[in-house]
Amino acid sequence: MKAWIGQHKKDLFLCLSMVLVVAFLLLCVKLWQKQGGYVVVTVDQKVVGKYPLQKDLEIKIDAHGGYNTLVVKDGFASIEDADCPDKLCTHQSKIQCQNETILCVPHLLLLTIEGEKAPVDFVIWIEKEWCA
Numbered sequence: 554m555k556a557w558i559g560q561h562k563k564d565l566f567l568c569l570s571m572v573l574v575v576a577f578l579l580l581c582v583k584l585w586q587k588q589g590g591y592v593v594v595t596v597d598q599k600v601v602g603k604y605p606l607q608k609d610l611e612i613k614i615d616a617h618g619g620y621n622t623l624v625v626k627d628g629f630a631s632i633e634d635a636d637c638p639d640k641l642c643t644h645q646s647k648i649q650c651q652n653e654t655i656l657c658v659p660h661l662l663l664l665t666i667e668g669e670k671a672p673v674d675f676v677i678w679i680e681k682e683w684c685a
């Protein structure tokens with residue numbers, strides 16, 4: 554056994570460091586998920602609300618005589634309902650990554666994801682990979 558370990562020291566070391574790297578990556582992803590960001594709601598270029606993505610919520614936003622229902626769930630933001638004529642905003646995919654947007658043209662409503670500044674470069678890299 555000792556001889557075997559001696560022979561495979563390098564392999565073992567490699568495996569162990571890979572496990573550590575993966576664990577570290579997972580930890581960073583977890584940290585990043587916790588940090589998340591927030592969704593900024595603008596109507597006619599005026600900011601009317603800012604909501605953290607970590608907290609589930611459903612809110613009706615008045616916009617140009619109509620409404621859009623913003624839903625934040627599991628870190629994603631989306632428009633679940635609206636009374637705009639085209640309803641295109643309700644069909645747009647959920648957003649969670651920095652600078653992603655959902656636009657409702659008839660209501661001049663724009664959702665933008667803005668993230669908190671990540672403290673470590675490494676985490677920023679993961680965020681980019683995640684959102685690519």
Ligand SMILES: [Zn+2]
Nearest residue numbers: 635637642657
């Ligand atoms: Zn719309």
